[in-house]
């Protein structure tokens with residue numbers, strides 16, 4: 001089943017889109033996503049998929065182009081990073097409001113200023129409320145599998161929503177990892193050709209992206225919210241099917257050594273693997289530590305999170321973005337809010353880490369866990385390791 | 389969203405608010421917004437058709453004599469026709485009542 005290859009993750013993610021036989025790609029290159037754009041363009045140029053590659057003048061156009069293409073019934077792909085994602089922001093809620101199953105690869109990168117091309121989550125977090133299903137890859141295998149799964153989720157008639165698969169810029173996009181690339185036949189069995197709910201065609205005129213007067217707008221927004229909330233059922237079904245066919249398990253919230261844990265770390269994205277090593281180190285030092293990893297950010301997996309945190313006394317939530325002037329990092333806010341109605345809930349500390357590519361090492365996670373366990377935190381949230 | 393003007397409940401909203409009935413926007417009478425109406429003085433009109441071209445509602449049509457007039461169901465009173473008419477044949481006057 002599949003073939004294990006050593007491949008740069010950005011290229012592998014583009015290969016995954018090719019296995020899904022995308023028909024239109026519109027991508028504007030931006031570091032650290034550029035290798036995705038280049039490789040998609042190579043794939044189209046080499047005739048490996050029957051697709052058009054639209055060379056757009058910017059990210060707003062990239063997303064607008066795939067919105068149009070998707071509305072005609074094409075399977076589409078786009079990708080971006082950082083300022084590019086913010087530039088797409090204006091059309092992001094339109095893609096979801098029109099219920100188009102677009103798949104986008106986001107190579108997470110800090111947003112300016114100061115200008116910084118390295119990784120954190122300050123680009124993806126402002127997109128939280130735009131109505132896209134958002135899934136975080138932890139490693140190259142996740143990235144490949146999640147791109148393929150994304151089409152199956154997005155195109156499900158009970159979902160019909162765009163999906164972002166995020167992967168940390170450089171830390172994932174630019175590393176070469178051993179990745180199992182599924183065979184074309186396997187992907188074809190898993191993912192049938194796109195059968196759209198409705199399409200734009202001159203011979204059969206319909207209206208998409210219509211005006212919504214005050215008399216209908218709130219109902220339309222509620223319908224979109226319900227669709228997003230309910231999509232978790234389909235996401236889990238797709239992950240179950242994936243496990244049956246490909247043998248790799250995916251969960252909205254993954255846990256590592258939490259069964260008897262007293263204190264746990266919470267991460268999203270590529271730092272999960274470093275945090276696992278830290279948990280092993282803490283266990284060697286007789287600290288009952290565990291790790292909770294959120295893979296599904298939207299729809300937020302409330303029940304899975306509560307289950308994962310059973311018995312945890314102290315939780316150290318790590319954030320890789322700042323909610324300036326807010327209650328703490330965005331992940332921290334969500335997690336704390338999710339637990340508000342629980343009778344028994346952990347004490348939560350918030351560490352803002354890894355901003356703009358600042359390295360976070362095993363020893364840092366060990367320190368965070370120990371500090372959180374001792375309850376020694378100066379502020380509701382802490383910029384971990386910041387000098388001064 | 390087929391026959392009714394809009395759905396009663398959120399459950400009835402078509403995915404993405406798609407509308408499957410072509411031309412249904414013509415049922416929305418933008419003329420109800422109008423505070424001023426264009427009035428043509430055909431003695432000044434040279435039948436150039438610029439008002440017809442510029443009207444953002446597309447509600448100006450040519451009549452049998454080759455003059456132009458607006459459909460008041462859709463004319464929203466923006467005044468673009470009056471602004472563009474180079475002979476000054478169109479005046480915007482206040483709607484009364």
Ligand code: SF4
Nearest residue numbers: 433434436437439473
């Ligand atoms: S723009 Fe003025 S002159 Fe030209 S057709 Fe219209 S009313 Fe007549």
Ligand code: SF4
Nearest residue numbers: 443463464466467469
């Ligand atoms: S006022 Fe505006 S909408 Fe009305 S006819 Fe003139 S250009 Fe058209």
